[in-house]
Structures are given as structure tokens and as C-alpha cells.
Amino acid sequence: MSSAILWKARKHLKVQCISCSHYCLIEPGDRGQCGVRKNIEGEMQTLVGNRVAALNLDPIEKKPLFHFLPGTLTLSLGTMGCNLACTFCQNYSLSQYPKQNRLVEGEPITADRIVSIAGAYYAASISYTYSEPTVFMELVMDIARPAKEKGLKNIIVSNGFQSPDCLREMNGLIDAANIDLKAFKDDFYREYCKADLKPVLNNLIRIREMGWWLEVTTLLIPGLNDSEEELEDMAGFIFKELGADTPWHISRFHPTFKMTSVKSTPVETLERAWTIGREKGIRFVYTGNVPGHKGENTLCPACGKEVITRIGFEIKGYNVNDRFCAYCGETIPGVWK
Ligand code: SF4
Known part of the structure; x- marks a missing residue:
């Protein structure tokens, strides 16, 4: 403590x-x-100031971040605990367990040790992920400072329900974020996550204004957040408020935690969402959790050729020179080195 x-x-x-x-x-x-x-x-x-409950070396594509140092490794860590209570949480054993005063598990570890592990394994960044970095802010700050001094990038993977103060505190240390936009209806956030939509929308805009590299993820759950109208609203918000160059990851749901009676998302639903995103003007839309699907690839917005080909989290083809399309010279937005 x-x-x-x-x-x-x-x-x-x-x-x-x-x-x-x-x-x-x-x-x-x-x-x-x-x-x-x-x-x-x-x-x-x-209770989690130095208690890391999960630590792994991941491809950065797994966060997912597709336009931030692609092909690099990121040392990923998380503690127990989360401020949301999503009934479809994929990491519920970490995120939900400490509620109701249960034991908070995790190994004591120092910030210097984390930074040194990242260096030893040639990670380009450290990701604060798995549960919710907002609830282990102190650990994020303790690690992010020395990590930055060593030239490592810092990444948060978050539900976006921070306070504005929390974002301000992290500003200057965090380089990139993947933020969930779980739905575009307040009812969904209230019923399935015990949270509200508005703070998340405001934080997405704040993060964009602060200049962190931002990518957005939506887990599509059949019948709950995948209507034509809701997808259009989400895509419209991303395009208008965050910009056409903000990558949008639309991921496939699989039954889990308290949502085992809902079936996996049909691939056609992801494809429909992909099309809606593109039609709304978002230039980089990706399907997730369907390894080998063509929706994982980055297409040049000018010539339409595949500039990054992926299978799952692995890069199979790379045709970005510096930050330009190798075929036509168009700038591909992102952080490439
Ligand atoms: S306000 Fe603080 S204590 Fe309450 S859920 Fe959020 S991070 Fe936890």
C-alpha cells in the first residue's frame, strides 16, 4: 500500500x-x-502502487496500435482493478477480482526493473494495459518518467473514462493511446459497463488535442452495439471530432465472463462496420480478432495499394518508406520510427 x-x-x-x-x-x-x-x-x-499482476512482451499490433512503431515489441503490464464493470470483459480475472474487498494480487516490482527489462528485450515502448491504467496511475507515472529518459515510448490502452485531471497528469509522458469506444449510446455504457458515454467522448477529443497518437477500438457485440445507425454515429464522431486519420479498430466479440449467451460477432457484421467507417471518411479502418482477414491491412489512401500486410499481429509485408507509401509517395499518418 x-x-x-x-x-x-x-x-x-x-x-x-x-x-x-x-x-x-x-x-x-x-x-x-x-x-x-x-x-x-x-x-x-x-493498493497497486507497485503490484504488477501481468507482464508480457507483446507485438505493438496486439494493443492494437497499427500506425505507431509497427513491427516493434512493447513491454506490457497491468495491475488488478478497473473502474468499469463490463459484463463482456476479456480480462475479468484481473479487472474485476479486487471489487468487494477481495485480495489484490501482484508481484512487487520497481520502475527501474521494468525499464531495464524493456531494454534487455529490445522493446521500443512500455504499454500500460490489460486492466485500466487510470486506476494504477501512480505506477504509470513512476515507470513512464524513467522510461522516457531511456528513450522508450509510453502507451496507454484504456477505456477512456479518466478524469480530465488524470489526462493532464499523464500529458508529456504518454506518447500514444488506444482508447475503447465501446458503444455510442449512454444506455449501453450504463447497463453493461456501469459508466457513462459522455466522459469517454470528451476524453477522446482531449487526447486528440494533446497530440498523443490515438487509435480507437470498438468491440462489436451482436444485437447490442452493432446497428447501422449506431455504427454510423460512431464513425461520424470519429471522423468529425478526431479526424479522418484516426485509425478505427472494429473487433470481433467472443462469448466471455457474464456474456456467454451472446454468440460471436459474424464476420459480415465487421465487414459492414468497415464499409460504414470508410464511407464516413475514416481513412484507416481495421477488423480485429479475425486473423488473416483483409481488413487487417493498411491501404494507401491515395493509390489503394496494401502498404502494410498483416496476419494477426504479424507484419507480412511492409511498403512504407520513411512515412510515405512506397508505391505512390502519399504520406501515411502515424509514428514510424
Ligand atoms: S474515482 Fe478513483 S476510486 Fe473511484 S473508480 Fe475511479 S479510479 Fe477508482
Whole structure:
């Protein structure tokens, strides 16, 4: 247990967390909704300040980031705990377990050790992922500073439900983000995630304004967020508010956690969403969780040729010279070196 940042003291030894848009008001002895931030005698403590519960070396394509240092490795880590409660969470054993005062697991590790592991394995970046970096902000900051000094990039993979203060705190240290846009209806966020849509939309715009490299992911769940109208609204928002060059990953759902009665997303639904995204003007739309599908490839927006060919998380063909299409010279937006 160690001191948390981003909180305020309130009356009667209560504390208010300002790390995410829940702004939990926490009684002494209680935890916030994420299960890993606790009021100890009127002071906010984090239960995951140095407790890494998952650590892996991943291709950056797995985050997914397709236009940020493609083909490189990223040292990926996460703690337990999450501020959302998605019924379709793919990492629920990490994210949901600490709720209801359960044990917070994880190995104690120092920031310097993480940075040194990243160096030893030639990772180009460190990704704060698997659960939700917002709830382990202190660890993110502790690692991101020395990582940046060593020339490593820092990446968050997030549900986008931070507070504006949290984003401001990270600004200057984070280079890229993949943010979920889980749906375009508040009802969906309330019913299936115990959150709200609006803060996520605002944060996407903020991140774009702060200049981090941004990619957006939507997991398409049959019958819940895949209507023509909702996909058009989502694509329209990305195009208008985030820009035509913001990559949009539309991923296939598989039954999991509390959503085992819903079938996997038909590939045709992903293809329909891909077409809607392109028709709305988004220049880079990708299908996810269907390895080998042509929707994984990057097409040059000018000549239409495949400039990056992928199968799953592996790059099979690469035709970007510096940051230009090798066929016609068009600029391909992204961070390429
Ligand atoms: S991070 Fe969010 S869910 Fe967790 S205590 Fe803070 S406000 Fe509550």
C-alpha cells in the first residue's frame, strides 16, 4: 500500500478520488469502485502502487496500435482493478477480482526493473494495459518518467473514462493511446459497463488535442452495439471530432465472463462496420480478432495499394518508406520510427 495521487480530503475523513469520472466519495476503510484505491484514515492509498499482476512482451499490433512503431515489441503490464464493470470483459480475472474487498494480487516490482527489462528485450515502448491504467496511475507515472529518459515510448490502452485531471497528469509522458469506444449510446455504457458515454467522448477529443497518437477500438457485440445507425454515429464522431486519420479498430466479440449467451460477432457484421467507417471518411479502418482477414491491412489512401500486410499481429509485408507509401509517395499518418 502506498500514497495515491489525484484525490481530495472531504468532511468526516472522507476522501474523493479524482482519477476517473466516477469521482468516488470514499468512507474511511472503504475502497472506490475500482477496488484498488482505499481510504485509510482520511488518506487515499493505492493498493497497486507497485503490484504488477501481468507482464508480457507483446507485438505493438496486439494493443492494437497499427500506425505507431509497427513491427516493434512493447513491454506490457497491468495491475488488478478497473473502474468499469463490463459484463463482456476479456480480462475479468484481473479487472474485476479486487471489487468487494477481495485480495489484490501482484508481484512487487520497481520502475527501474521494468525499464531495464524493456531494454534487455529490445522493446521500443512500455504499454500500460490489460486492466485500466487510470486506476494504477501512480505506477504509470513512476515507470513512464524513467522510461522516457531511456528513450522508450509510453502507451496507454484504456477505456477512456479518466478524469480530465488524470489526462493532464499523464500529458508529456504518454506518447500514444488506444482508447475503447465501446458503444455510442449512454444506455449501453450504463447497463453493461456501469459508466457513462459522455466522459469517454470528451476524453477522446482531449487526447486528440494533446497530440498523443490515438487509435480507437470498438468491440462489436451482436444485437447490442452493432446497428447501422449506431455504427454510423460512431464513425461520424470519429471522423468529425478526431479526424479522418484516426485509425478505427472494429473487433470481433467472443462469448466471455457474464456474456456467454451472446454468440460471436459474424464476420459480415465487421465487414459492414468497415464499409460504414470508410464511407464516413475514416481513412484507416481495421477488423480485429479475425486473423488473416483483409481488413487487417493498411491501404494507401491515395493509390489503394496494401502498404502494410498483416496476419494477426504479424507484419507480412511492409511498403512504407520513411512515412510515405512506397508505391505512390502519399504520406501515411502515424509514428514510424
Ligand atoms: S479510479 Fe475511479 S473508480 Fe477508482 S476510486 Fe478513483 S474515482 Fe473511484
